[in-house]
Amino acid sequence: MFGLIVFIIVIIVGLKFYFDKQKRIRNFQMPADTKQLLLEHVAFYRNLSDEQKLIFETRIKDFLQHVTITGIGTVVEDIDRILIASGAIIVIFGFPGWRYNNISEVLLYKDAFTEDYKQIGNDRNILGMVGDGALQRQMILSQTSVRESFKNLADGHNTVIHEFVHLVDKADGAADGIPEYLLSRPYTIPWITRMHKTIEEMKQDEHRDINFYGATNDAEFFAVISEYFFERPDQLKTHHPELYKLLEQMFHPL
Numbered sequence: 001m002f003g004l005i006v007f008i009i010v011i012i013v014g015l016k017f018y019f020d021k022q023k024r025i026r027n028f029q030m031p032a033d034t035k036q037l038l039l040e041h042v043a044f045y046r047n048l049s050d051e052q053k054l055i056f057e058t059r060i061k062d063f064l065q066h067v068t069i070t071g072i073g074t075v076v077e078d079i080d081r082i083l084i085a086s087g088a089i090i091v092i093f094g095f096p097g098w099r100y101n102n103i104s105e106v107l108l109y110k111d112a113f114t115e116d117y118k119q120i121g122n123d124r125n126i127l128g129m130v131g132d133g134a135l136q137r138q139m140i141l142s143q144t145s146v147r148e149s150f151k152n153l154a155d156g157h158n159t160v161i162h163e164f165v166h167l168v169d170k171a172d173g174a175a176d177g178i179p180e181y182l183l184s185r186p187y188t189i190p191w192i193t194r195m196h197k198t199i200e201e202m203k204q205d206e207h208r209d210i211n212f213y214g215a216t217n218d219a220e221f222f223a224v225i226s227e228y229f230f231e232r233p234d235q236l237k238t239h240h241p242e243l244y245k246l247l248e249q250m251f252h253p254l
């Protein structure tokens with residue numbers, strides 16, 4: 001009897017959760033000035049054809065319908081929603097049917113934070129992270145960093161792209177720098193070999209053009225080099241043609 005009651009309660013809670021979500025999706029409205037915000041702040045969008053722009057808009061809307069963005073100690077503004085969704089979709093734009101199934105919420109902190117999620121103190125140096133354990137299906141981003149990421153393409157740095165690349169990497173079960181869904185078999189070994197060679201070169205070269213954080217481990221290398229790929233493709237192609245080619249095979253840019 002007790003078991004039956006628990007079962008019924010679970011079903012009711014589950015149904016409520018499902019219908020609340022459906023209602024939220026139905027009622028969701030994009031900001032009235034979405035197009036304007038995209039044109040002003042997202043270079044990737046500006047460079048798309050009219051037809052592709054419409055597809056991009058549909059995909060960021062779909063993203064925002066399914067992923068909640070919650071401010072922690074800060075107010076989430078339309079520009080934050082647009083930039084976060086844009087970074088997410090830029091990464092998977094080459095894959096028409098793709099969605100992020102491993103995230104349901106982005107927590108937006110005002111600024112950098114510590115490893116144990118503190119927003120105060122001098123040792124705050126984290127700008128974004130993909131959640132694990134209790135934060136499974138969540139991502140944390142710094143609002144300041146989200147906005148900076150899209151202001152400056154020249155630095156090849158974009159925190160939003162970085163974190164969503166980790167999610168794509170993690171989709172096969174492990175964030176290990178080997179995105180199995182993106183890499184067709186013949187390219188896996190060349191990718192691992194090139195990645196390890198480049199990490200070694202970065203450690204030897206004081207004048208490296210790749211952010212040294214990428215030498216931390218394979219997962220960080222993949223995230224850092226992908227930022228470079230999406231922000232400065234021409235420069236990456238000139239300096240690292242082999243890496244560029246492999247990333248092109250993965251992301252299918254337009």
Ligand SMILES: [Zn+2]
Nearest residue numbers: 162166220223
């Ligand atoms: Zn990272």
